[in-house]
Amino acid sequence: MRVAVANWHSHVVGGAESYIRGVVTALESAGIEVAMLSERESAAGREKIELSAGAPTWCVSDIGEEAALAAMRAWRPDVVYVHLIESTTLEARLLELAPAVLFAHSYHGMCISGEKTFRFPDVRPCGLPFGWKCLLHFYPNRCGGLSPITMWQDYLKQSERHSMLPKYSAIATASEYLRRQLIANGAKPERVHKLAMPVSATFTQAGSQPVASRTDETKRIIFVGRMGLLKGTGILLDSMPAVAAALNSKINLTFVGDGPGRTAWEERARRLEAADARINIEMAGWKKPEEIRAVLAEADLLVVPSVWPETFGLVGPEAGRLGVPAAAFDVGGISEWLVDGVNGELAPGNPPTAQGLVDAIVRCIRDPAVHQRLRAGALEVSQRFDTRLHVQSLIKIFQQVAEPELRRESESLAAVS
Template sequence: MKKRILFVHETFGRMAGAEQNIQVTAPHLKQTFDLAFMYWNRSGKAESDFEAIFPDSFQVPFDGPPAETSRRVRAVLDKVSPDLVYVHKCIANPVLETLVAWGGPLVRMEHDHDIYCMRSYKYSPWNRRICTRKAGPCCLFPCLAFLKRDRARRPLGISWVSYRRQMRCIALNRRFSAMFVVTAYMRDELIRQGFAPERIHIFPPIPAPAGQTFSSSFSEANRIIFAGQIIRGKGLDALLRSLTLCRQPFRLTVLGSGSHQAYCERLAAELGLSDRVEFPGFVPFEQLASYYREATLVAVPSLWPEPIATIGLEVLRYGLPVVGFDAGGIRDWLRDGETGFLIPWMDLPAMAEKIDHLLANKSEARRLGEQGRLFVNREYAFEPYIERMRQTFAGMIGAR
């Protein structure tokens, strides 16, 4: 009889990277384990895919009255009788407290900074600087992290975050049997927050093999790609300012949408770049490759500390070099001079210089792209990744 794993996650269906990671890995884990799913909300996207993977799914109001939430979680545990619980995104303390009290093996996949940052993105919205402190009183002052930007809250656009609740969340997560993180940067961040190093395992969100890939034509169009959410932390505005320093002709294609898009469109016009920047909007994942066919490079100008920035792994598989800021976990895969160029954080002239260099030297761009393809296929191969995850789960269940 197969052992049972209960997934716990805020969302049922596709939403962003965390859900994509579940959708990619769960079918392979299902070959070894029986799977069930406990969630809070439904996304309305690709829910049928999740239903096929998780025929046993249970909705629980993570934000309900604590006693009722705890009762509902215990009922799911009793019904599923899991051998291991695998938590993805969930910072609801009543849920975590009930899982810890359950007493079985608990594994957390930490996709971002939610459990130890009151704002969840480890950088200041006021000056955009990356936070390097351990969570504690400094979150109150000088960080003022109890004030979180929330555009849905009117008229001020901010919400209140409980310091006491965040500290409790950290304490509960420290009691998990294992923490999975996506990069060495995230591992070091958890160690900074007081987590036991021996319980931390690096499992980057490797995409499933995409089949046949291709090499770009590196055409004379000098196309630069930005792909991702257009939100302030992704740094598209910094990229636009950097491009004003470039001497080579270029065409920037912005693939994505988000709350910062209107601002960036206005900024492109103010900087005189409107005729060289296009905003096609959101592009489905399966259509992105068509934009890579004539690109020369991909820019990853993130200013917040990216847990990993999976777009980098994706484009390296297509033999495209990357130019990006040294922010968070990006340095795990963006090896300076090997897979592209790693730029000191917010150094706009340096970014412009390296972009110019690749636009003017297509043979160098092609060489870095091919090295990147070899690197990602070697270091981020899917089958060894999923097998190591299976073995880790089996070992934890067997040690129970």
């Protein structure tokens, strides 16, 4: 079977590309021929998604859309596996090229801004299906920016994506939460599949026993992800003085990741450190998976402070493979891997508050016995997420959607002979 992967980037710039990199390797190991089409190669310094030697790759920004699609068509894929595509025109043409399977990483086609979040009068998830009524909420609930031109352009673009959802032969996603959102927005229920997410091989190399809780006074907390308002960077920073006071201990908070507002967050962190000697904050920047693993191995707690409805949050199970529990707001698909009192603690997410996050963090690491139990639970829960099982389920979906195409091809060859 031949599977052509389509994504906007060919380098690892986020969770979608991390997923693609790991799954491509597993698909090839299972005997699937893989090719890749990308829209751009603009992420200098980031790891490239590597295919096996000789596997074809096509980049639209290098050779143009027509040439890239012609080359893919000549390769004759049985399935096109679509991820994040910026151009709706390109996405529509991919749907015509072969049976297409979408992996829904986000809310494309389900929200004008793609964030599925009201920001006013408080931050909370939006559960409305996409449609013209979204325009009525855009300004009163501060769903996006303030430009009416941008709002209208984004609405038209998401309308195009919305109309494409029922045209996919299958849609895979990581959470039941996002599966329900897809169905509410027109995807055919029988075509939407929730799959247990794969954990990167970088993290599955960890041992089978969680490390013991530390006995020193310093608590080591880590954030991994894109730094920004909806990722909860600010609310996590705001929670640190109360966490230090409640635990009466030193706090080392490490941010692994980057974002457009990093300079502002760094300034805010320095002010917090100056006001409370117990708080130390490191902005470590973007790191490779093996470097993230090393940082997590030294952590007491992962915090996922996202205030928007995360579609899943794979960093949680990845940290769990190292016996690191998590504290997070109960938004989106988070509760599908984070269970209160088992592998961490959930904070109320509607609305999310700094105090709610403080309470969840403190419950995780105040009592050494509780913390050790959560470490064991984090490792146990993380075992449910396995690359081999994920790829097996994915191949079954590919076979189901490709079979009619393969049968027609076989009949055509038989007629010619």
